[in-house]
Amino acid sequence: MKIPNGHEIIGLFEKFSPKNLAVEGDKIGLQIGRLNKKVERVMIALDVLENVIDEAIEKDVQLIIAHHPPIFRPLKNIMTDTIPGRMIEKLIKNDIAVYAAHTNLDVAKGGVNDWLAEALGLEGTEVLVPTFDTKLKKLVIFVPVSHADQVREALGNAGAGFIGNYSHCSFTGAGTGRFKPGADTNPYIGKTGELEAVEEVRIETIVPETLVKKAVTAMIKAHPYEEVAYDLYPLDNKGEALGLGRIGKIAQTTLGEFAEKVKSALDVERVRVIGDLHDKVSKVAVLGGDGNKYFSHAKFKGADVYVTGDIYYHTAHDAMMQGLNMIDPGHNVEKVMKKGLTKTLQQMCQDEGYQVEIFPSEVDTNPFKYV
Ligand SMILES: [Zn+2]
Numbered sequence: 001m002k003i004p005n006g007h008e009i010i011g012l013f014e015k016f017s018p019k020n021l022a023v024e025g026d027k028i029g030l031q032i033g034r035l036n037k038k039v040e041r042v043m044i045a046l047d048v049l050e051n052v053i054d055e056a057i058e059k060d061v062q063l064i065i066a067h068h069p070p071i072f073r074p075l076k077n078i079m080t081d082t083i084p085g086r087m088i089e090k091l092i093k094n095d096i097a098v099y100a101a102h103t104n105l106d107v108a109k110g111g112v113n114d115w116l117a118e119a120l121g122l123e124g125t126e127v128l129v130p131t132f133d134t135k136l137k138k139l140v141i142f143v144p145v146s147h148a149d150q151v152r153e154a155l156g157n158a159g160a161g162f163i164g165n166y167s168h169c170s171f172t173g174a175g176t177g178r179f180k181p182g183a184d185t186n187p188y189i190g191k192t193g194e195l196e197a198v199e200e201v202r203i204e205t206i207v208p209e210t211l212v213k214k215a216v217t218a219m220i221k222a223h224p225y226e227e228v229a230y231d232l233y234p235l236d237n238k239g240e241a242l243g244l245g246r247i248g249k250i251a252q253t254t255l256g257e258f259a260e261k262v263k264s265a266l267d268v269e270r271v272r273v274i275g276d277l278h279d280k281v282s283k284v285a286v287l288g289g290d291g292n293k294y295f296s297h298a299k300f301k302g303a304d305v306y307v308t309g310d311i312y313y314h315t316a317h318d319a320m321m322q323g324l325n326m327i328d329p330g331h332n333v334e335k336v337m338k339k340g341l342t343k344t345l346q347q348m349c350q351d352e353g354y355q356v357e358i359f360p361s362e363v364d365t366n367p368f369k370y371v
Helices: 006-016 050-058 083-093 103-107 112-119 145-157 209-222 255-265 292-300 313-322 331-352
Strands: 029-032 041-045 063-066 097-100 123-133 136-144 171-179 196-208 230-234 241-254 272-274 280-290 305-309 325-328 357-360
Touching (some): 006 063, 006 097, 050 083, 112 123, 112 280, 123 292, 136 145, 196 209, 241 292, 272 313, 305 331
Parallel strands (some): 280 305
16 A cells, blocks of 8 residues: 555546546636645545635645636635635645546546436436547557457457447457567567568457557557557547436436435435426436536437526526426535545545545535525
């Protein structure tokens, strides 16, 4: 076990939730402080308010990973007798770094929207609003027949060869590989200075751009040659679409009963409901945060009800006229990310042998009370 530095923790986090998944113009990444330091305690927060910073100081935290970026609009000044200035001062004085993971964490597979969908019991979920096409590469490897199985297996296990729900997809053709080992070589087959012809196979498979490094490293490890011949081609095929929100099925119920389920599953006191409480619902769309502008996606994809926060009066009218039921549990339900990300990052750090405590902030940042 080793104590990681901030870069190592964020390196792991960005494998799960890469920055390039964020929607354009979002303010993500390291916002305050530094990562080149040992990190023994990480706190996961939804919002960075002053009482959240005080909690981090009290718990001797070196890094906060927050969903909502504390610096969203450009700062014009940092005056430490104002609240925003004082917050930054406290963070810097206590050497606490703040890293924001906003829409990239919404879009990430297994991120905010999946945690919400899971809490609501959605089955067979798909992306509601595609925002990102995964780029694909073709990977071609030349390998002696004896090691073909081993290489195919390594590629598949590293995530290459996924087509829909099929894994380990590849194509293999036979041929002859020729090479002449030069001086200072230690060939697996053949002798220095002599032209060699070997029965080889050409294995081709498809790999998402994000997994190329992992797949190539695994393939080279499984390959017997000193110098491995392989080609990597860009493809025009569209990869898996990632995006905001999820849509899936639940066992049929009424809008009224489902509203109760939303309250208990997302731990909220009240929800606002648009639609007839007796309506039957089974297809559910959910989008964390403010999902006003995406309600037509929910309607178009055939949702019986759309669960999202911050619904405006006029969006509610538009949805009502289009016959789309809506449930607004508030923006704060994104607090599911505190436990969700804690668990995911704990697992990744454990697999890496990092000795670090990761825990959710205990401050309730919901500004609303019901009276
Ligand atoms: Zn949000």
